[in-house]
Amino acid sequence: MLGQLNLDFEAMRTCKKARAEATSVVSSDRLSSLPPEIKGDILSRLNVEEAVRTSTLLSTWRDAWGNMPEISLREENFTRTKFVTLVDMVLLLHKGTIEEFDISGNKTYHDEFGRWMLMLSRRSPRSVIIKLNSGPRYRIPSYLFSIGSLESLDLQNCIISLPRVFQGFKSLTDLNLENFSSTDMDIQTLISSCPVLTDLILTSVEGICCLNIQAPKLEFLNVEGEFEDIKLDAPNLEVAIFSLDHKAKAYQSVPIAHDKGYWEA
Known part of the structure; x- marks a missing residue:
């Protein structure tokens, strides 16, 4: 029994x-x-390492990278070599459009940066955030300035030098440049070539003597740096914050509402 x-x-x-x-x-x-677009949405909810491991181990998921709309790459505890491999793999596997691309790290990647920007420019991103804050400033390559689909651009620790042929960012509404260097003419051209720009932040600025801002749609402005002159033509400006050297002089074509703008020397 x-x-x-x-x-x-x-x-x-x-x-x-x-x-x-x-x-x-x-x-x-x-x-x-599952359809590729649903797989892409699932992968976007994982951290990048898990998503890459999934698509590597399961061949049927590799095509999902082409439909992953948001990519956020954080160096965190990766070794430099592993992070470079990860970024290369992500950009190489992705074959569709990237809605948002966000990369940050505290190690230097100057040798790889141009390659990454070239691969990224081919994915027509709408939003780009680059915060690689270690070592010398990164010179932004011409590839990035050729992305006509950009709506939001956030750069740190960089050098802005526009290519000779710059078509402008016709859809860009948000521009945030921090800890950067440029020239009077390049920054003036960049801003004036963004006709629908509404939000502009320029902080820790070097190399600019006369800051000339011509932005007809601009509503929010935050500027921090040392300038000899500031010329401002922004008729729709609602909020303006200036943290400037006491020597700076500003000229505003249309007055800012008294309770919506302030200066800090």
Whole structure:
């Protein structure tokens, strides 16, 4: 009788295991058969390392990278070599449009930066955030200035030098430049070539003597730096914050509402 009970128990356990394995296979098949855009949405909810591991181990998920709309790459505890491999792999596997691209790190990646920007420019991103804050400033390559789809651009620790042929950012509404250097003419051209710009932040600025801002749609402005002159033509400006050297003089074509703008010397 005892032997019979043990046999029945083993049989039940085998059946349960078989059902569990069958369920796992069915679930895996169902997940693998999902449309690429849904897979991309699932991958976007994982951290990058998990998403890359998933797409590497499961060949049926590799095509999902082409539909991953938001990519956020954080150096965190990665070694430099591993992070470079990760960024290369992400940009190489992605074959579609990137809605948002966000990269940050505290190690230097000057040798790889141009390559990454070239691959990124081919993905027509709408939002780009680059915060690589270690070492000398990164010279932004011409590839980035050719992305006509940009709506938001946030750069830190960089050098802004416009290419000779610059078509402007016709859809850009938000521009944030921090800890950067440029020239009077390049920054003037950059801003004036963004016809729908509404939010502008310029902080820790070097190399600019006369800051000339011509932005007809501008509503919010935050400027921090040392300038000999500031010329401001922004008729729709609502909020203006200036943290400037006491020598700076400003000229505003249209007055800012008294309670919506302030100066700090």
